[in-house]
Amino acid sequence: MNVTIYDVAREAGVSIAAVSQVINGKGKISERRRREIVRVMERLNYRPSVIATALAGKRTYTIGLLVPDISNPFFAEIARSVEEQGHRLGYSLVICCTDNKEDRVERYLSLFRSKSVDGIVIGTGIGTDDKETIAPLAHGRIPIVTIARELPGCDGGTVVVDDFAGGRMAAGHLTALGHRRMAVLAESPKLSSSRERIRGFREGLGEAGVELPDAAVVTCGGQPPVAEGKRRASELLRSGDRPTAIFCCNDLLAIGTLQAAKEAGLSVPGDVSVVGFDNTILASVTDPPLTTVAQPIERMGQLAVDLLIRRLANETDEPPRTVLQPELVVRESTAAPAPSPI
Structure with missing residues (x-):
């Protein structure tokens, strides 16, 4: 039997209006209560119509993540961190991999727009000369946050290591x-x-x-x-x-x-x-x-999602640039050079 909004409200001990506010991203419901309702929806496997929500100009609680190579452990770990933090905040993740091919960037960004994602995290490189690709991002309605990469011409925030x-x-x-x-x-x-x-x-x-x-x-x-x-x-x-x-x-x-x-x-x-x-x-x-x-990979993913959610809530006036410090980890692949032969 299909789970309805009435079932969610009864299980969460709230009104139908409160559940509707969570789904539509409106109202003055507290963040703690919103998370509780999201957890009930997940437990009951309740899925409101994403298409109807998007057509109504409401949130879909979906984030797009664009990375160059998911087989690279660095970006796999970034994706895991972004997904975990998004999940904690009630968001799902759509991942697209460019395979380091620039022609795929615009295609996947169009895909994200067609899926009505609420925001996009970009971890792939885009050349400074790619004006046609950058322009719609810089002036688009969908908030953009970059991670581990700078995106010239884009007014979104960024999370990078030094x-x-x-x-x-x-x-x-x-x-x-x-x-x-x-x-x-x-x-x-x-x-x-x-x-x-x-x-x-x-x-x-x-x-x-x-x-x-x-x-x-x-x-x-x-x-x-x-x-x-x-x-x-x-x-x-x-x-x-x-x-x-x-x-x-x-x-x-x-x-x-x-x-x-x-x-x-x-x-x-x-x-x-x-x-x-x-x-x-x-x-x-x-x-x-x-x-x-x-690189503090897990922290980078968490901060990128947090920044994106704050931008969705219009809580940031200036596009922040968060720079984290790296750390040298010395293992066994380095040593003093061998003495030159006499």
């Missing part, structure tokens, strides 16, 4: 160990996060009197990232002036680098040290365990 500081941490760690000949495996230059990590790493090296030639910064544009990291790291490790340490702008590129070193018969960290970025679940189970710059 990528510049993270790059400096990696440089400080490697120079303190005595490394002077280093290289970087970078992501797409369109990503603000990658640019800032490189900039921070370069500045950190400069403070120690170490130069990072432009040729030592290698862009990994191919897919999948582990294979691309392995290919590009192999090229660096076969060069005549082999680096003693490689800083990778994400953990997947670092894992590819570990594979390349093993295939080349090199020891990590004996012959080459490797530093990643993200501190995903994979970082602690690699061989050797990976030294990496940790």
